[in-house]
Amino acid sequence: MKVALVGNPNSGKTSLFNQLTGLHQKVGNFPGVTVDKKTGKAKLPNGVTITVLDLPGTYSLYPNSLDENVVLDILLNPDNSDFPDIIVAVVDASNLKRSLLLFYQVKALGIPCLLVLNQLDEALDKGIVLDPQKLSEKLDVDVLEINAREGLGINNLKDILARPQVLKELEVEDLSPEYTKVAKEVGEFLNEPNQYRNLQIAAQGEKLSFLTTAEFVGIEKIKKELNFIPSKFQTWETMMRFGAISELQKEVQRTKNTEITTSWLDKILLHKVWGYVIFAFILGSVFQAVFVLANYPADLIDAGIAALTSTLREVLPAGKFADLLTDGLIAGIGGVVIFIPQIALLFGFITIMEETGYMARVIVLMDKLVRKFGMSGRSVVPLISSMACAVPAIMSARTIGNWKERIVTIMVTPLMSCQARLPIYTILIALVVPNELFLGFIGYQGLALMGLYFLGAISALLAGLVIKKFIKSDSKSMFFMELPAFRPPRWSEVAYTIYEKSKTFVLEAGKVILAISLVLWVLSSYGPGESFSGAEERIVQASPELQGAELEDAIAAEKLQNSYAGHFGKTIEPVIRPLGYDWKIGIALIASFAAREVFVGTMSTIYSIGSKTEEDGTIKARLKREKDPVTGEPVFGVATSFSLLVFYVFAMMCMSTIAVVYRETKGWKWPMIQLAYMSVLAYVAAFIVYQLLK
Template sequence: MEKITTSESVKTIAIIGNPNVGKSSIFNQLTGLNQKIGNYPGVTVDKTIGSLKHGDQTYHLIDLPGTYSLYPKSEDEEVAHRVLNGLGERRPDAVLVILDAVNLERSLLLGTQVMDLGIPMAFLLNMKDLAEEKGLEIKVFELYKRLGVPLILTDARKKEGMGAIRELIFLDKFSSPDPVLDVGQFLPKDLLAAVVERYGLATPYQAFQLLLFSLKGNVLAEPDRLWLQRQAELYAVDLEKLQVAETVERYRIIRSILDESIVQEAKKPKGITLALDRIMLHPVFGYAVFLATMLLVFQAVFAWAEVPMDWIDGGFAAFSAWINALMPRGVFTDLLVEGVIPGIGGIVIFIPQIALLFGFLAFLEDTGYLSRVVFLMDRIMKPFGLHGKSVVPLISGMACAIPGIMAARNISSNKERLITILVTPWMSCSARLPVYIILIGLTVPSESFLGVNAQALALLVMYLLGISATLMGAFALKFVLKKGEKSYLICDLPIYRMPRWKAVGVTMFSKSKVFVLEAGKVIFSISIVLWVLASYGPSSRMEPLEEEREAALALVQDEEREAVEDAFAARKLENSYIGIMGKAIEPAIRPLGYDWKIGIALITSFAAREVFVATIATIYSIGADAEDELTIREKLAQETRPGTGEKVFNQATGFSLMVFYAFAMQCMSTLAVVYRETKSWKWPIFQALVMTSVAYFAALVTYQIFS
């Protein structure tokens, strides 16, 4: 876990504000690409830290998740409370609070709470031009006098005010304000003093917050939570009513401040935003626009990523061949050519999809459309235990589960985010497509039914099966996972704007960097393990096999050597450790209609589902024609079971395999990303066990029905 170092030459500054207030835009402009991703102590939410230098002084800027108050209901918002109160790490030296000029009353609820914490701070009044467009005339100097801390006007989109912010930081013009609210009117002073003394707090408001957070079991350590609750009982304090009373009083003070700072009421909104929302939020047309947009995004991610992914794949293949030709034969060369280089390639090849997906998400968010999608979909997703924001990861999962799971970070509810992560791999991703195409070609006749090709209909059924499993799995997890928190959708609907391309580029870069550095380490390690298992076996089996191979090669002509090599490669695989594993699991998979060779394909395709096709091509000695899809289908159609003469890939086995791959977790890259997102092996192991169990029993039922 990353830890921010603090010394005389390093200062930390937190940036906080409501969602969609321009906070991250200001952060990106101040730090550029000089950013790094870490994790907050005790939580799974990412923190983005940017560095800013001035002479010998270094400033660490922390981009806190957007929140509406310091009494959040989800884990990412809870981070603001942890950081500003120094729970788990040192408090920041100063705070920049971003205010939305269009929604000052709401922004100041959070802003005045930060003021009462006693941290040196400053306000950045963003989007003042939009307030004027809406008929709000803000008396900036009067607002500055009432708040009593530095106030800078900014326009994050036009980069206005950035110089003033840097000057504020470099000259340390932050100031510690007087408390806005006297919490002594809500709590006995003896109680506040006891909490302040026990925890060494700087202000009574920190004590006030700790008491309120004793109601949430996952914020404070259990001994502290119980001690605070006992103190509240001792003084007969109703903490839930206390929070409501404090919020009501705080809003009363805020309105008194704004009464003297705003001289004109807002006009009724008009223009392009309202006109577009009549379509985007329409109960019928809104969903049609959303589906069309997601189809466009999905198609673009799939199509545009194909070319760079092919380049990456071909580049690594060429590099592997070059290394193989350059270096002498041996174990180290084999490790590089068959393990290390493909392992790295298996990481890098996902970058185009991840970068494009997050680029599109940043584009849609920056235009203001993504907020409408979340609002629109929340009602449909809620009965299944999902969130409105779950729709983007789920649809993204139809291209690849990896970027889909990473897209779930935007879901504020920890429970709904976890459910989304766990069920997204059930969406039929593009890696399943080669498996479906091969097996459908083997088992489904190319006939038409009511004008629809039967094979196309079978492919559609497989995708619908994945969607059904996703929704049913989410519905079951809704009752299994006991996270305690209630989910509320609080969603801003900002005006429609042109996106900021630099911000989109920064998002694409940072998300790709996180994947390569974090999930890549796990993928790379497992790739090498799989290579070792497939390349080596017990010497008692491998040595006689090698002697037999050399003897066979000595007896054949050059044009026959390739066929001999293919035959012995298949036998070597059978006697490798992974081949032995295939033989070992054969009794368990025989009821599904699979033999040990298909078992090996199941094991090797754990690296990636599409490996199934290449594996069965190798096992059945298809050799150089492995890339020819039709040849694979023809030769697999000729395979028979020893003794019975029955086709190996008959309809029952083919349907069983398709169902198995529809439900099974056959992708180590996905498990690595789930580990990366949940910060625990518990969830990927749970996910793999449940999905594999469901896949096994569904495939068993399918085989029994069609056999």
């Protein structure tokens, strides 16, 4: 048996899905968090296992975006493999009028359904009191009270789902005579008895994937003959249903004169000046915490990796296997795991903002701002989501119905700094920005990190301003959003999100880094002909005074320069030298195109192979020790480090981002334009920064 969860965004639908199935899915406070349909299994009291579908949130059966269209496409097609046997309509008890529009439409389709009232606590806070029994009588469906966040009422819901025979198929309502003939003729043409489904197919046939060309043409002919205007029908239906809902509210809902405690807070958080000031302050605090709180555990992990490497070198017999393990795998993976504390803290704070309801305020606050740059409030969701990863962020742009705004959003989203850039930012900032306080309590390193994130955000807005000039579209979009009530965060959800994000960061990045570390070690440990095999002899002859560790370092450095990786790095060095980068950094730049996290791991591997000095065990020590052989100056000085930081703010994230842009835009045009403009922007900006600071 298939059970579909249907409801408005922020109605608690996804929380109910988690309670029923035990699957943990992202629960946000903004429209479109569930872009694709989600499925899971739930076991009922009678032992039957059902399939639960979490359909995308929508306000009605008239979709304004790609994700909302999924709901329409499934519910209008009984032959769809995901067509439900039962619909559970999740209704926000604090906003009955808005929620019941979708319920009335679903009910009219004749699919067996039941209604669950969620967020009753918020309704009570607003002074709203409902009569579930009377609501059930008026709607002729089972009505249950639940609290999806706390898991209350879930067992009662399972009991009813275990008795599907009590859910009788609903009769279709009477239609206006004006549309009865259209519904009848479309029904005869499609052999479909449900009149409301016929009208929806007639009104929105171009959005339905299951109609054949012949069916679509036939329906269009009927519409033309009967002068059926879809927009007129939509207006009539919406007004008719809201009228019925208003009458229903008079009988089932009482409202007390209760002061809404969040109203004064919203006036501050959504203020045209103070709202932005508060948001900037919160972000600044987050970035300060990323450095201050994560510094100690990160240093401990780094020291632990160094100690492990040193121990293995002592225990294992010298040879290629020991070098592969210590200089390749451990050095590469170590370049990622030391950043787990920063990743955990960043996502912990973001989850708290989502859980409390503040992130929804940020989206509303930003709507007016981003519209000036070719986007809308719906664009804020992908932009903020890209702080985690650009790939799902770009996919979430499906919630944007306006084609122009969607393309602009997709094109600028990678400029927002993602979690993969965080390791690069933190390691380079730690090398050149002093760990000191400004005004006695503001860390310079935290300010630098916040500056990089703001640089990416400002660049995204400016890029949107330029890109929108080249995209022609006359359509206008509207953005509306019901602000959720403020609530304390569920610490279990915060902890789970931190765990999941940290695990994903390590596993996903780890797979790429493991492969690249192996390839890089091979390319760095072997080389062509005499230039590589004769490295040791050349060093001994050229510098007979060298002994012990100094001799080993010199030989290792000479071999690295003449390895396959060294030859490749030397080939591209003339192109990147104006940016302040040597051939070793060039190798890391190319490798990091697979995934940005790879940069630090690659540098760690290269410097492990190029140096055998035990005291340089930590990643920071290796990078800080590296000297330019020509000038004798540190490679990672102020000019080069800031040039790299700026380069990674603007450079295209990774191959996965290009792939998802190709998929979402259905062609190579936009991803190639995106790759070109971001690459040029990154190169020019890094060049300017280096030339100014050197």
